[in-house]
Amino acid sequence: MKVSFPFRDPGISRLIVDKIHEVASELNHVKIMDFCGTHEWTITQYGIRSLMPKNVELVAGPGCPVCITPGYYVDVAIRLAIEGIRVFTFGDVYRLPGSSRDIPKNLEEAKSEGADVRIVYSVSDAIKLSKDGRESVFLAVGFETTAPATLGPICRGEVPRNMSFIVVHRLTPPITRYILENYPQSPIRGIIAPGHVSAIIGASEWEFVAKDYRISVVVSGFEPIDVLLSILEILRQIRDGRAELVNEYSRIVKWEGNLKAKEVMRSTCDVVDAGWRGIGFVPQSGLLLKRRYSDYDALTKYGIRELSEEAWEEDLPPGCKCAEVTLGMAKPTDCPLFKNVCTPERPYGPCMVSSEGTCLIWAKYGGDELLRGLREEIRYKG
Ligand code: SF4
Numbered sequence: 001m002k003v004s005f006p007f008r009d010p011g012i013s014r015l016i017v018d019k020i021h022e023v024a025s026e027l028n029h030v031k032i033m034d035f036c037g038t039h040e041w042t043i044t045q046y047g048i049r050s051l052m053p054k055n056v057e058l059v060a061g062p063g064c065p066v067c068i069t070p071g072y073y074v075d076v077a078i079r080l081a082i083e084g085i086r087v088f089t090f091g092d093v094y095r096l097p098g099s100s101r102d103i104p105k106n107l108e109e110a111k112s113e114g115a116d117v118r119i120v121y122s123v124s125d126a127i128k129l130s131k132d133g134r135e136s137v138f139l140a141v142g143f144e145t146t147a148p149a150t151l152g153p154i155c156r157g158e159v160p161r162n163m164s165f166i167v168v169h170r171l172t173p174p175i176t177r178y179i180l181e182n183y184p185q186s187p188i189r190g191i192i193a194p195g196h197v198s199a200i201i202g203a204s205e206w207e208f209v210a211k212d213y214r215i216s217v218v219v220s221g222f223e224p225i226d227v228l229l230s231i232l233e234i235l236r237q238i239r240d241g242r243a244e245l246v247n248e249y250s251r252i253v254k255w256e257g258n259l260k261a262k263e264v265m266r267s268t269c270d271v272v273d274a275g276w277r278g279i280g281f282v283p284q285s286g287l288l289l290k291r292r293y294s295d296y297d298a299l300t301k302y303g304i305r306e307l308s309e310e311a312w313e314e315d316l317p318p319g320c321k322c323a324e325v326t327l328g329m330a331k332p333t334d335c336p337l338f339k340n341v342c343t344p345e346r347p348y349g350p351c352m353v354s355s356e357g358t359c360l361i362w363a364k365y366g367g368d369e370l371l372r373g374l375r376e377e378i379r380y381k382g
Contacts, residue, residue: 016228017051023235024053031187032056032234033328035176036063036194037356038222044365046224048231056235059328060361062175062276063194065142066092066354067326069168070275071099071315072307077139077166078103080302081115088126089139091119092354095347099314107139123150130163137298139166145196147287148261151268154289154296164298167289170274172197173205174285179327180213186329190216190234192227195249202257203247214243221249268293275307277350278316278323320349325358332359339363 024030034040040060043049049058062068075098081087087107094117095108104110111117120126123138130136140150147169153159172194180188193206198219209217216237220230230248237244247253265287274286294300316322319337324330332338332351342348344363351359 013225013228016225016232020051020056020228020232020235021053023232023239024056026239027055027235029055029057030189030235030238031059031328032190032192032231033059033061033179033188034063034192034227035061035172036192036196037067037354037358037361038196039063039192039194039220039227040358041356041361041365042222042224042227044361047366048224048227052231056231058231059188059331060325060358061179061191061328062279062326063143063172063197064326064351064354064356064358065146065168065170066096067322067351067357068170068175068276068279069093069096069141069350070277070307071097071350072275073139073166073168074098074106075100075103076299076304077137078107078110078115080137080298081107081110081117082113084116084135085302086116086118086130086134086136087139088118088120088129088136090121090141092356093139093141094119096350096353097317097347099316101314123153127153127159127163130160133160133162136163137166138163139168141168143170143172143194143197144200144261144265147269148200148258148264151287152264154293155264155268159296161295164296164301165289166298167269167287169269169287170276171271171285171287173201173208175276175282176206176209177212178279178282178285180209180215183327183329188215188328189238190218190231192230192234193217193219195219195221195226195253198247198249198253198257200258200261202255202262203245203250203253204255205257207245210243210245216243217245219245219247219249219253221252275312277326278312278320279327280312281309317349320351322349322351322359325351332362335359 107117126138203219206217216234218230269287272288273281289297321335342352347353351357
């Protein structure tokens with residue numbers, strides 16, 4: 001059967017896939033992690049896994065900020081909402097389950113019980129609405145891509161005093177280091193580094209992967225051809241015994257990143273050890289508002305204690321394998337709840353909520369089913 005490439009440039013894509021097969025034929029098993037949820041979307045939506053040689057395994061990583069937000073902070077937002085404080089958040093956090101069994105399971109349910117929960121498109125919308133003087137909290141979730149937009153108004157003095165933030169911004173290089181340090185039993189031999197995040201932090205922030213761990217790392221764009229080129233580059237490096245950082249997304253990502261955005265983060269927050277859902281505390285992986293901005297820290301303002309080690313016991317719903325999925329140790333289809341108890345319509349675990357969640361992507365766009373189906377049909381002549 002003829003392989004049809006669902007890309008804008010099928011001829012070039014076919015050439016790259018040919019090269020991938022050629023280089024991979026000289027290698028043993030290679031596991032490559034695509035860090036970012038949007039890369040996982042590209043890989044799954046376009047069936048890129050089905051085009052890979054059998055010895056090239058693509059696994060998703062922790063690049064979905066909604067998936068890794070500890071349930072504790074969702075619980076805090078729900079409790080504040082129930083107590084009459086208006087809670088703002090982004091749409092993909094609305095149905096994110098918290099951890100506590102004693103309160104509504106997510107902000108959507110809290111709203112249905114009468115709490116004032118508002119979905120906003122940006123922090124500016126929340127600031128505008130908060131100018132009415134009502135006590136308001138913004139549940140701020142995201143990586144380095146969204147952190148400057150949340151934090152900028154704080155350091156510019158644009159946030160009214162009646163508004164504060166639950167800051168759950170997390171940093172991507174530290175979790176990558178954590179995975180490489182702690183899970184050597186399933187070695188990752190290449191990393192497709194996140195493009196959007198790198199536009200802020202700069203390609204240079206990924207140099208440690210090659211230098212400290214001798215692993216190939218490519219900062220990649222999000223078109224299918226970007227991902228294919230990044231996979232080819234990683235395989236070539238492995239074949240040649242090299243481990244280097246390559247910026248495939250140089251049309252957007254600079255070596256030093258966005259200096260203004262980085263300065264906003266540096267001047268507003270301290271970098272601290274921070275919790276990742278189902279995983280635990282990861283050293284120096286989160287942002288905490290500096291003391292001079294503590295009036296804007298909802299936990300300080302309302303006397304709520306920070307997340308502690310005890311909170312991990314029930315961080316994920318029983319049976320949910322999200323931690324393994326976000327660490328690249330399991331596929332969504334390894335979870336017995338996938339697409340029966342846990343569906344896009346009724347998400348049970350956090351990886352089934354956001355459009356960047358691996359379980360949601362696999363449930364909507366095929367994942368393993370698509371891969372199996374295409375394998376049966378396609379006789380790829382590599
Ligand atoms: Fe968790 Fe649902 Fe994914 Fe299973 S399918 S790992 S319950 S999000």
